Amino acid sequence: MTTALAWFRRDLRLSDNPALCAALENHQNVIPVFIHAADEPVAWQPGAASRWWLHHSLVALDGQLQAQGSRLVIRSGRDSLECLRTLIAETGATQVYWNRQYEPQHIARDKAIKSSLRDALIEVDTFNAGLLYEPRSISKKDGGPFRVFTPFWKACLKTGLPVVDCLAPEQMPAVDSRIAGESVDTLDLLPTIPWDSDFPASWQPGETGAQEKLQAFIDGGVTDYEDNRNRPDYAGTSMLSPHLHFGEISPRQVVQTVSEFADRAVQPGVIANTEAFIRQIGWREFAHHLLYHYPHTSNRPLDTRFDKFPWRKDYADDLRAWQRGATGIPIVDAGMRELWHTGWMHNRVRMIVASLLVKNMLIPWQAGAAWFLDTLVDADLANNTLGWQWSAGCGADAAPWFRIFNPVTQAGKFDPHGHYIRRWVPEIAALPNKYLASPWTAPAEVLASCNLQLGRDYPAPRVDLKVSRATALERFQSIRNNPRTPPDPA
Template identity: 55%
Template structure:
């Protein structure tokens, strides 16, 4: 039998990799390949932070393959053309890959599958990214869920319980390998060292993902239900970039959590709370599959009439938000954390998004684009769900008229101001009472920190008035 191309995409691991298992089961040489084809993902080609992570993840995968007597063949160009070239060079008779569900990628993959089949090439695609793929869970009427809680009930009832497949000790390769290019040739890292602070808490690659999971289970899962809302504490799993790039799979995480539960010393509500959060990731992919227009368009069509700001100060306010110079300490702390680390605490993501869309009345799509370019865990499904949820125009959205008060949120979840002081050092000397809203105390705000660019009370009322006009126009 002829060789099989194993087409890696965002499944950059050897453990519990269904496409790898399928390729090995053929009993023929396996040729791992990675095809860099960002143009096929337009208009949502990976952003700068994602590309930086991808550089390190591909390097780690190549090293893992080398330890098993294999190698990663890296090519750049249109995926179908590149795969056909590799098939011609190697006489491969099959291609195996794991499915992705972003609209542009799914459409591209369908074209590739049909084209290769017409060439007489055996193809197989598999699920490595989700517990249950879109289409496997439906409402009683057969349609997609638009509310999370019933979706989670349906998903939780069918969580996978099959054992996780270990990484193979050896991967048989061909007698003669096709040529590839170095990962560095892809120029994924930024031209300036903007990403130098990204990797203190992480090590991209499968080994780093597993270590991150073990640390979370051993140190942070107990008490997760409360700690995950406090941005100054390391109470989140921080598995999101590892899951996005497929360095670890959700079945592996589920199995590890269930084993921790079986140990008997883990509060049930902490484990279930964490699994429920992973359920939101599944829900996001479910929604994106059924509503592929939502990265750019509101799921709630009434929001097409939302009177977003179009005044001349719009761009200046957006830039102040992006740079962490709004004068609202918790917001500025979050935006600076994002720029410096490629990540932001989930509670703070909601706070900064609410300020942008509600208080500043800047369209949610502009915030989503900024996150897309600056988050190492930028995921089209989750990013879309999160921004539409806060803006009030998506599935299971918060009431559209709900507006986070960033001062109250800061006082509640960062009471001692530790998170603010870390990321906004200009305010480090302020007493706890002043650090959340320095403008409210006479002579408290330092001269090198800006005054608020928006009045929170007045802008809240402006947003409520805008929602009222939207409903009238709709």
């Protein structure tokens, strides 16, 4: 009888979980383990919204394991290696299995753990479960990493879309009752002040919730994805991002299910829509590719001209207003409130709020990225870094600095009936559509007829969009000619 540890990390599912599959194939005893090492020096520890998600996802995973006759052994400690060593000593495990993570500091940690365990004659086997293509497996003809999405994605597709080759186990060996585990409650992942009351209405963390979201998207969204994906007033996207981040569903499962749906579909245009959706999964791959090859970019710009960008220094009040959805710019406030209440924000609105913060308010993108990492349930170092550097114009394949979103025009285009703004900024709901995205342009009698006074019922805009745009362009001129010398990839 041999015993192995199956170490769950950001792969909180039973199906398409190659580490779990291999452990079950090779050992009679398999102990599913989750380690909470909150002080471990990794690039970023989950923020408050992610911790909420993790709590519920662990409960769900344990429930699934129990239904299979097993259970999740949770341990917490100073570092993961120490916890693994203790578990190995207690259980007599001879091998540890895990699925790889690709953030630079996780790679370094895992390398160190692997070599320590091997020195102690414990076998380690690791797998890819979180990406379609591992970052080092895709490269340009000269062997270097890609910095532009389209050729990157072409190179990926050339190798073919990977398929799922490992199903969920039907039954698992019981875990010896002498092996103690902590209760998920002792990890203190849930907030002490209950700001999360709206989260359960939007989300069901765990593998079942992930599969249901995917099915709902296939039943109701994917066929119109191209038309609706930019509309925050529609449920036009999959909302799979937190499930993908926590590995409750794999990108392989998503892509395969969507591709099979496209193969079966008879309606015209389905393939274009499914391809557009799979391409978004491609952006997730690109984000991981970039962070892997340019590990410094989680807090430093890839485009080194921006190292010396003259950001404002006295921005605390504006940052707070942005965080609270009180900038006086309705589409921005709607997005920031959606984020606060649900832990998620529509992609189009993420781009709009980021542009306002970085370009109109001249607040460093890192401040916005940090807020997102704390408040998003799908907070993800690679995707968030890509999104913020794209918005700030300082990343790979980024929007140029001079492309400054006008939030009023954006609202008119992507929330044409004002449903999204009215939902999240109800205090201005009575305004006619014409003024909804720019209440400061409404004549006094219109404001009065809606019983609305700017500055009293809803903030006056904190920035003048025209003036701040001109200032942003001027500031860019000051760094334009700095050398653009991206450091060599790691």
